Each structure stands twice: as C-alpha cells, then as structure tokens.
Amino acid sequence: MDLRDSPEEARFRARLRTWLAENVPDEPEPTRLADRWPLTLDFQRRLYQGGWVALTYPVEVGGQGLGVMEEAILSEELGRANAPTVLPLSHLARPLYTLGTEEQKRRYLPALLAATEIWCQGFSEPMAGSDLASLRTRAVREGDEWVLSGHKIWTSYGVFSDYCLLLARTDPGEKAHRGISAFIVPLDSPGVTVRAIVLANGDEEFAEVYLDDVRVPHDNLLGRPGDGWQVAMEVINHERGAVDTGYLPKFDRYLTELAAAVKEQQTPVDRATLRALGEAAASLEVLRMHCLRTLSDRASGVLSGPESSVDKLLMTAVEQKLTQVSMALLTDTTGAHRARWFDRYLYGRAASIYGGSSQIQRNILAQRRLGLPR
Amino acid sequence: MRFALTDDQLALGSVVNDVCAQLFADGAVREARDDGGALRAKAWSTLVELDLVGLLVPEELGGAGGSVTDACVVAEVLGKHLAPVPYVGTAIAAAAMLRYAGPEQDALSGLARGEAFSVLLGRHLEEPAAEAQVAFDWTDGARGVLLDPDGRVRVVDLPGTTLLDDIDPLHPLGRIRPVPAIGALEDGARRARAIAWTGAAALLTGLAAGALDQAVEYARQREQYGRPIGSFQAVQHLCADMLVDVETSRSIVHGASWTVQHAPVEEAERVASAAKSHAGAAAVRTCESAIQVLGGIGVTLEHDAHLRLRTAHLHQAAFGGADAPLLLLAARALERT
Numbered sequence: 001m002d003l004r005d006s007p008e009e010a011r012f013r014a015r016l017r018t019w020l021a022e023n024v025p026d027e028p029e030p031t032r033l034a035d036r037w038p039l040t041l042d043f044q045r046r047l048y049q050g051g052w053v054a055l056t057y058p059v060e061v062g063g064q065g066l067g068v069m070e071e072a073i074l075s076e077e078l079g080r081a082n083a084p085t086v087l088p089l090s091h092l093a094r095p096l097y098t099l100g101t102e103e104q105k106r107r108y109l110p111a112l113l114a115a116t117e118i119w120c121q122g123f124s125e126p127m128a129g130s131d132l133a134s135l136r137t138r139a140v141r142e143g144d145e146w147v148l149s150g151h152k153i154w155t156s157y158g159v160f161s162d163y164c165l166l167l168a169r170t171d172p173g174e175k176a177h178r179g180i181s182a183f184i185v186p187l188d189s190p191g192v193t194v195r196a197i198v199l200a201n202g203d204e205e206f207a208e209v210y211l212d213d214v215r216v217p218h219d220n221l222l223g224r225p226g227d228g229w230q231v232a233m234e235v236i237n238h239e240r241g242a243v244d245t246g247y248l249p250k251f252d253r254y255l256t257e258l259a260a261a262v263k264e265q266q267t268p269v270d271r272a273t274l275r276a277l278g279e280a281a282a283s284l285e286v287l288r289m290h291c292l293r294t295l296s297d298r299a300s301g302v303l304s305g306p307e308s309s310v311d312k313l314l315m316t317a318v319e320q321k322l323t324q325v326s327m328a329l330l331t332d333t334t335g336a337h338r339a340r341w342f343d344r345y346l347y348g349r350a351a352s353i354y355g356g357s358s359q360i361q362r363n364i365l366a367q368r369r370l371g372l373p374r
Numbered sequence: 375m376r377f378a379l380t381d382d383q384l385a386l387g388s389v390v391n392d393v394c395a396q397l398f399a400d401g402a403v404r405e406a407r408d409d410g411g412a413l414r415a416k417a418w419s420t421l422v423e424l425d426l427v428g429l430l431v432p433e434e435l436g437g438a439g440g441s442v443t444d445a446c447v448v449a450e451v452l453g454k455h456l457a458p459v460p461y462v463g464t465a466i467a468a469a470a471m472l473r474y475a476g477p478e479q480d481a482l483s484g485l486a487r488g489e490a491f492s493v494l495l496g497r498h499l500e501e502p503a504a505e506a507q508v509a510f511d512w513t514d515g516a517r518g519v520l521l522d523p524d525g526r527v528r529v530v531d532l533p534g535t536t537l538l539d540d541i542d543p544l545h546p547l548g549r550i551r552p553v554p555a556i557g558a559l560e561d562g563a564r565r566a567r568a569i570a571w572t573g574a575a576a577l578l579t580g581l582a583a584g585a586l587d588q589a590v591e592y593a594r595q596r597e598q599y600g601r602p603i604g605s606f607q608a609v610q611h612l613c614a615d616m617l618v619d620v621e622t623s624r625s626i627v628h629g630a631s632w633t634v635q636h637a638p639v640e641e642a643e644r645v646a647s648a649a650k651s652h653a654g655a656a657a658v659r660t661c662e663s664a665i666q667v668l669g670g671i672g673v674t675l676e677h678d679a680h681l682r683l684r685t686a687h688l689h690q691a692a693f694g695g696a697d698a699p700l701l702l703l704a705a706r707a708l709e710r711t
C-alpha cells in the first residue's frame with residue numbers, strides 16, 4: 001500500500017496537468033447531448049492527439065504502452081481539471097484488442113480510440129435484454145460473406161456511429177450463449193436502418209438498428225464463430241468500471257457543479273440534506289479508492305470477472321445518490337439549475353438498467369462470487 | 375502507486391486470524407458477556423505479547439513501529455471474530471492521540487506494555503465540546519486520554535468510574551467524573567481523529583465480513599420448501615448487497631489507512647470521513663441483513679448475530695457520532711467551488 005506517485009507517475013501527472021490547463025475548455029459542458037456531442041468528439045480527439053487515450057494499449061494499435069495506474073491518475077486529473085466528459089466507448093476496444101486479428105487491430109483500433117470512427121454496441125434486442133443469450137438476430141454464412149438479419153435496440157450513440165460491434169446467432173443448433181458470434185458491421189452497409197429513440201430527458205442517445213439481409217465480409221467476424229459470448233463479457237466487464245467509462249471524473253465534476261449551484265441559490269441547507277450530501281461525497285471517495293483497488297488487482301492479474309459487478313453496483317449507487325441529493329439541494333424554482341439537474345437525475349435512473357441491471361449484478365455476485373445455489 | 379496490501383500485511387492478517395480462531399473457538403465470545411472480563415483480559419495479553427497492541431507506538435518507545443494500515447489489518451480480523459478487546463479504542467484511537475497530538479512518550483510506552491487507556495468522549499460519544507463524561511471501551515483501572523482545553527493531549531486517572539448500562543457488553547462504557555476536554559483543533563489531533571475513524575471503519579468492515587460469512591454459510595445449508603434458502607433470489611440479493619458493502623468498505627478502509635498517515639491533514643480527514651461513514655452504515659446494514667437470513671435463530675440471545683449488531687452500532691457512533699464524518703464531508707463538498 002503506497003498511494004504516492006512513483007517518479008515516472010509523478011512526471012506523467014505533471015505533463016498531464018500542464019496539458020489539461022491548456023486544453024480544457026472554460027465554457028461549462030452543455031447538458032443536451034445534441035449540443036454536447038460535437039464538443040465531446042472534439043475533446044476526445046484532442047485527448048487522443050495529446051497521447052492521453054488507451055494508456056495501457058500498445059503503441060502499434062494507437063495506445064500509449066503505459067501501466068494501469070496511469071489510468072487512475074488520468075481519471076483523477078480529468079476530474080480535478082473539470083474536463084468535459086470523455087467518450088465512454090473505450091470498452092468496445094477491448095475485445096478488438098484481445099480477439100481481433102492483426103489486420104483488424106490495425107484497421108479499426110486507432111480510429112476507434114481517436115474517435116475519428118465512432119462505434120456502438122449492438123447486443124440488446126427487443127426480446128433479449130437481461131437475458132442476452134436469447135438473442136435472435138441471425139448471421140448465415142454465404143461463401144466469403146455473412147448475411148445478417150434482425151433487430152437491435154437501445155444501441156447507444158447508434159445515430160452517430162460508423163460501426164457496430166454486433167452479436168448474432170450463427171449456430172441455431174447450439175444452446176443459448178454457445179451459438180453466438182460477434183461481427184463488425186459498417187452502419188452504412190445496404191440493409192441497415194438506424195432509428196433514434198428519444199430518452200426521457202429529450203436526448204437522442206440511443207437507437208434501434210434494423211438489419212435486413214446485411215452482407216459483411218468474413219473478415220468482419222471478430223474471433224471465431226461461437227466467440228460472441230466471450231466478446232460480450234469482455235465488453236461488459238469493462239463497461240462496469242468507473243475508470244474505463246470515464247465516470248469517475250464525471251461524478252467528481254458533478255459534485256463541484258452541485259456545490260456551485262447550491263452556493264448560487266443561497267438557500268440554507270438543512271441537516272438532513274447535508275447528511276445526504278455527505279453520503280454522496282463519501283460514496284464518491286469510496287468509488288475512487290475502489291477503482292484504485294480494481295486497477296491494482298487488474299495489474300497483478302487477480303481479477304476473475306464476477307467482481308466487476310461490485311464496481312457496477314457501486315458506480316450506480318454513486319450516480320444515483322449524487323443526482324438524488326441534487327433534487328433535495330436545488331429547491332429554488334427561480335434558479336437556473338433545477339431542470340438541468342433533473343435531466344441528470346433521470347439519466348441516473350438508467351444506471352441501474354444498462355450494462356446489466358442491478359438485479360442481474362446481484363444474481364452474478366450471489367451465484368458466482370458467493371457460490372449460492374441456483 | 376500500489377494499492378494492494380503487502381505480503382507482510384497479508385501474513386499479519388492470517389496470523390491474527392489463527393490466533394482469534396483459537397481464542398474465540400466454540401462460542402467463547404458469547405460467554406464473555408458475563409465472565410467478569412476474563413476472556414477480554416486473556417485476549418488482550420495475547421495481543422500485547424504479539425506486539426499488536428503497541429503497533430502504532432514507535433519502536434524506540436517499546437512499540438512495534440507499524441503503520442496505520444497494519445493496525446487496520448489487525449482491527450478488521452478482530453472485528454470478523456467479534457473479539458471482545460478494546461483494540462480500536464486503545465491500540466488505535468488512544469495511541470494515535472498520544473502520538474500525534476503529543477507525543478506523550480511515557481504513556482505510549484505503557485500502552486505498548488499493555489496498560490489500559492481509554493479515550494474520553496462526550497455523553498453521545500461525540501468529541502467533547504467542553505467536558506468529557508464517558509470512557510470508551512472501558513477496562514477496570516484504565517487511564518483516560520483527552521485533549522485539555524488548550525488542545526494538548528493529557529492522560530488522567532479515573533477514580534470512581536462506574537459502568538454504564540449501554541448497548542454493547544463486549545465494549546463497555548465507563549461513566550466518569552466529568553473532566554474539562556475539547557475536540558480536535560490542531561493538525562496533530564485532527565490526524566489522530568482521522569486515524570481513530572479509520573480504525574473504527576476497519577473493525578466495522580470486519581464485523582460486516584463476519585456477518586456475511588455467517589449468512590452465506592447458513593443460506594447454503596438451511597433448507598425450506600425442499601431447497602436451500604440460498605437458492606431464493608430474495609435471499610441471494612440480500613447476500614449480494616452485503617458483499618458489496620463488505621468489499622467497498624474494505625477498499626475505502628485500505629485507502630484511508632494509508633492516506634491518514636501520509637497525506638496532508640485535510641485529505642486525511644476527508645478520506646477518513648468517507649471510511650467511517652461508509653463502513654459504519656455498511657456494517658449496520660450487513661449485520662441487520664445477516665439476522666434476516668438467519669431467521670428466528672438470528673434474534674436469540676444464544677446466537678452472536680446481535681452482538682455483532684451491538685458492536686457495529688457502538689463503533690459507528692464512536693468518536694463523533696455517525697453524523698460527524700458526514701457533516702465534515704458535506705462541508706468540504708460545499709467548499710469545492
């Protein structure tokens with residue numbers, strides 16, 4: 001246990017601080033996704049050019065070849081600098097990196113990480129939400145091509161995306177998760193229709209994707225036929241952590257902004273609300289330390305998978321506590337902040353649904369970590 | 375940056391675990407409620423012999439010169455075994471005050487030799503505003519540790535102390551003749567308070583971990599409707615929430631244990647507050663849930679589930695009440711702008 005920076009880490013942090021001081025925009029981040037999206041992309045690209053993306057990936061595929069603790073430093077400093085939200089898509093790069101061919105890595109990874117090509121995750125379907133393994137989208141091999149047909153839903157950033165990492169059933173004879181494969185689907189392929197779904201806060205954040213005999217070359221299969229479940233787990237395990245998603249600095253910024261809004265409102269805060277705010281702040285500290293522990297464990301290779309559900313449940317608790325307390329704190333209807341924070345609060349309600357609902361995380365922990373019988 | 379415990383710390387934890395398994399075998403802790411302090415005395419002298427009581431006392435004063443993380447590793451294991459010893463009160467909280475708000479060298483040496491010391495608190499277990507009235511985790515003949523009105527640490531004799539009829543028989547409270555005393559103001563005393571909070575959080579984490587183990591073991595064995603109760607989703611989700619509480623408490627306690635010793639005092643206080651409030655609430659929740667999983671047997675005098683809940687409540691309230699860390703965090707959050 002030594003939370004001091006090593007000399008290299010300290011140099012990394014110092015370089016990063018200098019860079020952030022010069023590159024973090026002064027204007028507050030817009031709440032509306034449509035207004036925010038171009039700025040998010042712009043900042044993500046600048047981050048990439050600055051050398052601050054995919055720190056642990058090798059240089060050949062667009063990474064920086066650094067250690068995991070640098071990821072923790074990056075999270076911390078982004079939060080401290082009030083940096084804009086980072087594009088929460090880097091978890092999609094994981095299976096490309098671990099299962100992709102050399103050619104696939106070279107072709108797709110740098111552009112994904114640089115955010116010059118945007119990716120989305122085509123897992124969920126209308127009849128396959130929590131029970132992902134029941135998905136029905138099919139892929140049939142025809143010579144050197146696969147023909148895909150089906151319907152994906154809740155595809156985040158689908159309307160903004162160039163590629164979809166898509167799960168389809170390739171072996172109808174196999175049971176559940178064994179017959180699923182993963183494909184790289186260019187969304188401009190003939191037969192693809194993307195339709196926006198509007199979130200309760202008005203954002204067109206996710207989409208439905210219809211696939212109508214869409215043809216992709218065999219080279220677009222990721223891994224071998226039947227590797228789809230492994231791809232999904234790789235994505236989901238990383239989607240569940242607050243460092244990989246960039247949520248740790250985001251929540252840090254939320255707390256700073258919330259404090260500013262409370263100050264501006266000039267309404268005395270009662271003790272019960274202070275206590276709730278204290279709980280939210282405490283949960284953020286817990287998340288910070290828990291992320292350090294997870295990264296440290298990842299570096300020493302002792303993680304097996306199901307414990308990422310602890311990370312997900314904790315991350316959800318932090319977001320939901322912070323946004324709930326904002327409603328208790330921001331009571332002045334003549335002030336400028338309530339509607340904006342309500343949108344965040346609403347978005348916080350999704351945290352216990354996406355990436356595997358909180359109930360599913362608890363099932364995983366009970367059965368796979370605690371060994372309780374099915 | 376390295377977050378994991380060292381091999382030495384893992385070994386320390388497993389030694390303490392073995393010692394506890396022997397000391398507290400066969401429900402010994404349940405009987406300790408009315409053995410006149412015999413088990414408490416025996417366990418304490420074992421911990422003294424192993425140099426664990428003087429862990430935070432520097433070597434030149436006869437202690438083991440260990441880190442706060444080491445002490446937290448010990449406290450967590452003691453909590454798991456529900457050890458009826460004043461480890462947090464004496465070996466962590468009192469030692470930290472004597473060292474960081476002092477140093478009071480003679481008292482530190484005595485503490486490492488096993489002499490009894492008790493932190494003095496207000497009647498709500500808060501930091502005294504003007505007067506201390508309660509000796510925390512009282513042992514007969516203990517001397518009291520307090521901050522005098524000038525903010526200096528002082529050791530006082532406590533003649534005429536009687537036992538309060540409070541919630542936790544394993545960690546008694548002494549009613550003392552009121553002594554003038556104040557809360558932490560100077561950096562050293564503030565750091566000592568942060569260490570006390572973190573130590574309490576470590577014990578609370580262990581209490582929760584023990585409750586989880588008990589609940590899971592029971593849920594695997596106990597059958598109703600022809601199947602183990604652990605196969606019911608409602609029971610599984612209770613257990614999963616307990617696991618999240620235990621693991622997240624462990625994360626913040628380990629992080630805080632380093633921070634309170636090495637970071638600037640503001641940061642030490644912030645992280646310690648998070649540790650104390652999170653682990654406190656988590657331990658109470660977890661000990662309550664364990665009783666739920668145990669069913670009827672969980673609310674009997676003969677089962678130790680209620681003792682866990684008692685010790686959890688007491689340590690959640692100690693050194694400032696359950697609220698103090700939350701209010702500190704809220705104030706810090708509002709200062710952020």
Ligand SMILES: Cc1cc2nc3c(=O)[nH]c(=O)nc-3n(C[C@H](O)[C@H](O)[C@H](O)COP(=O)(O)OP(=O)(O)OC[C@H]3O[C@@H](n4cnc5c(N)ncnc54)[C@H](O)[C@@H]3O)c2cc1C
Binds near residue numbers: 157359360
């Ligand atoms: C904001 C947002 C973004 C998303 N982005 C993506 C994306 O980019 N790509 C993608 O593929 N998907 C995405 N999703 C979809 C997400 O993964 C699913 O919503 C999620 O898996 C739940 O599926 P469902 O909505 O069909 O709900 P259902 O599975 O129908 O669940 C409904 C309720 O039943 C409960 N439930 C279901 N099964 C069980 C069980 N076995 N035990 C206990 N309770 C159970 C659930 O917990 C939930 O409370 C996104 C969702 C949201 C909200």
